[in-house]
Amino acid sequence: MIPGDGIGPEVVTEALKVLTEVVPNAEITKYDLGASRWHATGELLPESVLNELRQHDAILLGAVGDPSVPSGILERGLLLRLRFELDHHVNLRPGRLYPGVRSPLAAPGEVDMVVVREGTEGPYAGNGGLLRKDTEQEIATEVSVNTAFGIRRVVADAFARAERRPRKHLTLVHKTNVLEHAGSLWSRIVEEESLKHPDVTVAYSHVDAATIHLVTDPGRFDVIVTDNLFGDIITDLVAAVTGGIGLAASGNLDITRRNPSMFEPVHGSAPDIAGQNLADPTAAVLSVALLLDHLGEKEAARRIEASVAFDLATRDQNSPGSTQAIGDRLAALVSS
Amino acid sequence: MIPGDGIGPEVVTEALKVLTEVVPNAEITKYDLGASRWHATGELLPESVLNELRQHDAILLGAVGDPSVPSGILERGLLLRLRFELDHHVNLRPGRLYPGVRSPLAAPGEVDMVVVREGTEGPYAGNGGLLRKDTEQEIATEVSVNTAFGIRRVVADAFARAERRPRKHLTLVHKTNVLEHAGSLWSRIVEEESLKHPDVTVAYSHVDAATIHLVTDPGRFDVIVTDNLFGDIITDLVAAVTGGIGLAASGNLDITRRNPSMFEPVHGSAPDIAGQNLADPTAAVLSVALLLDHLGEKEAARRIEASVAFDLATRDQNSPGSTQAIGDRLAALVSS
Numbered sequence A, B: 001m002i003p004g005d006g007i008g009p010e011v012v013t014e015a016l017k018v019l020t021e022v023v024p025n026a027e028i029t030k031y032d033l034g035a036s037r038w039h040a041t042g043e044l045l046p047e048s049v050l051n052e053l054r055q056h057d058a059i060l061l062g063a064v065g066d067p068s069v070p071s072g073i074l075e076r077g078l079l080l081r082l083r084f085e086l087d088h089h090v091n092l093r094p095g096r097l098y099p100g101v102r103s104p105l106a107a108p109g110e111v112d113m114v115v116v117r118e119g120t121e122g123p124y125a126g127n128g129g130l131l132r133k134d135t136e137q138e139i140a141t142e143v144s145v146n147t148a149f150g151i152r153r154v155v156a157d158a159f160a161r162a163e164r165r166p167r168k169h170l171t172l173v174h175k176t177n178v179l180e181h182a183g184s185l186w187s188r189i190v191e192e193e194s195l196k197h198p199d200v201t202v203a204y205s206h207v208d209a210a211t212i213h214l215v216t217d218p219g220r221f222d223v224i225v226t227d228n229l230f231g232d233i234i235t236d237l238v239a240a241v242t243g244g245i246g247l248a249a250s251g252n253l254d255i256t257r258r259n260p261s262m263f264e265p266v267h268g269s270a271p272d273i274a275g276q277n278l279a280d281p282t283a284a285v286l287s288v289a290l291l292l293d294h295l296g297e298k299e300a301a302r303r304i305e306a307s308v309a310f311d312l313a314t315r316d317q318n319s320p321g322s323t324q325a326i327g328d329r330l331a332a333l334v335s336s
C-alpha cells in the first residue's frame, strides 16, 4: 500500500477497511512514498523500495502530487516510474454509470464501458528534449514511441475482454488521419487481432470525435482500446460522465504477471480537500475490487462492487457522508 | 470558396447566400478541391491553385473527407497542407452556448469561451516514421515539434483576445506533468507574456482535467490557449457541449496577414447525410461572420451573429428545417 499525498492516505484507509472485511488474512505493508518523503530525503522511489514492491502480489496506491513539489516531479519520478518499471502495460479503466448516480449529462442512458489504455509507451515514453533553451530559437520535442510489441499486447487484451462481455464490441480511439505512422501501426494491429476474434465487432473513432460521442451517446461504447495519452484524456471524460472521479477506479496491469499490478483511483491528491474527511473513498474501494479480481478473488470482488452499487443507489446524493462514514457503510455492507 | 466534400457544398451555398446579403459586392471564386478532384486527377492541392488562393482576401472552406478516399489523404494533403502553407498559426474556435440551444449537459450554465489552438506545429508537424514495417519489431514514432516562435505568437494573440473580453481570463491547457519539454516551453512563454498583460488572470489546466471541467463547469473558461492536438480534441468537446458541431465555427488565421486566412465549420463532411438537404448550415454561416470580422467588416459580422442568435432562440429545436430553409431564414434575417 502506497497511501501517497493529499487525500490518498484518507481514501486508502477506507479501502483497506473494506479489503480486510472480505480478505481478513490479507498481509499489508505500507510504503511511505510521495511529497513528504521527497521533502525529507530527496527520494522518490529508491531501488530498495522498488525491489521490495516487486515481491508483493499487488499494490494499492492512493494518490500522488502536492502543490509544494514542482509539477511533474512526483508524477514522473514516482507514479509513471512505477508504471514503467513494473511494466504496467494495460491501464484498465472501467466506466460505468451506477443506478442512482448523477451524471452531468441530461440524458446519459446506460453506460457500461471499459477503457484499455496502453500504459508503457506512446507520448509517455519520456523521449524528447529542449534545444537552444531560453532563446527565441528554442525548440521542444516530445516523441511518441509506439511498438508493435507494445501495441499488440494491449490490443490482444482488449479483444479478450470484449469477447467476455455481452456486447462484444471494441472501439479503437486514435487520430489516424493526422498521426499517420502511429495510426497506421495501431490500425494494422487491431485489424490483425480482429481476425482472431471474429465474434467481436470493431469500430474506429478519432479521439476528437470520441469526446463528442462520450457526451452525446456514451452508451455506444463497450470496450475502448487506445494509446497512453488519448487514454489519459478520455478516461477523465468517461469518469466525469459516469458521476465524477470520486467514483472512477483503475488498474495498472502487467498481464504477464511478472510484476505486481497496481490499483489506484483515477482522481488525484486533491490538496484542496485533503485532511478534511471530505473525499469520497468509493473510487479507492472500487480499485480494491479490481485488485481482488486480478488476483482471482472473483467472489470478493463482486461482493465489493455489489456493495458499492447498493450504497450509490441508496445514499443521499447531495451529502453522501464523510470519507470515514462512506468507508464504514461499505465495510458493513460487504460483511453483511 | 472551397466547397469540398460531403455536406461541404450544401452548407457553403447557404453561407454564401448570407454573405452576399451583407456584402453584395463580394467577389467569389470557387475552387474544386477534394475527393472528386483527387479521384479524377490524383491532385490534392496543385501549386497553381495554392498560388491563386494566396491572392484572395480570405478562404471559406466547406468540409474535406470522403469514405472513398483512404483516411488521411485529403486531411493531410489538402486541409492541413492549406493550414501549413498559408501559415494559419491561430486556429480560432469560439464556443458559445446560444440562448435556446440544447446542450447535452443537464446544467451547462452560461458558456462563452474562445479556444486559441496553435495551428502549424506540435504533433501535427508530420515528423515521425516507421521502422521495421510489417515485422513484430516495428516501431512508429510521432514527433511533436514546438518552437518558441510558434508558441509565442499564438500565446500573444490569446492574451490580446483575453484583454479585449470582459472577464480577461486565460487558461493554458497542456499536459506539463508528463510532456515536460513541450510543457516547460509553453508554461514559460505563457508566464513571460503574462507580464505584458497584468490585467489578464491566468490559469492552467491539464488537458485530462480540462475535459472534466468542460462537462461539469464549462462557464469557468474564457480564453483557452493550447497546442494543436489538445486544441483539436477539446474543441470538439466544446462544440458538443455548446449544442453540437452543427453550430461550431472556426477560423484558421495568419495574424500577420501575409496569407489569406481560412474559415470553416468545425464539422466534417458527414457523408451519411450528404446531398439530403439535412445538414445545419449555421456553423458555416458563423464561419462567414468570423471571416468578415477578420477582414474588418465588424458591423456585417455582428449582424450575422445576431441573426443566428435570433434564429437559434426561435427555431423549433426538434426540427430546425432543411439546410436550405435555415439558409433562407438567416439570409432574410440579416437583410431585415
Ligand SMILES: CC(C)[C@H](C(=O)O)[C@@H](O)C(=O)O
Pocket (backbone or CB within 6 Å): A075, A076, A079, A080, A232, A266, B177, B178, B208
Ligand atoms: C498524474 C498523471 C501523470 C497521470 C497520467 O497522466 O497518467 C494521471 O492523469 C492518470 O490518468 O493517472
Ligand SMILES: CC(C)[C@H](C(=O)O)[C@@H](O)C(=O)O
Pocket (backbone or CB within 6 Å): A177, A178, A208, B075, B076, B079, B080, B232, B266
Ligand atoms: C480533419 C482533421 C485533420 C482536422 C484536425 O485534426 O485538425 C479536424 O479534426 C479539425 O479539427 O479541423
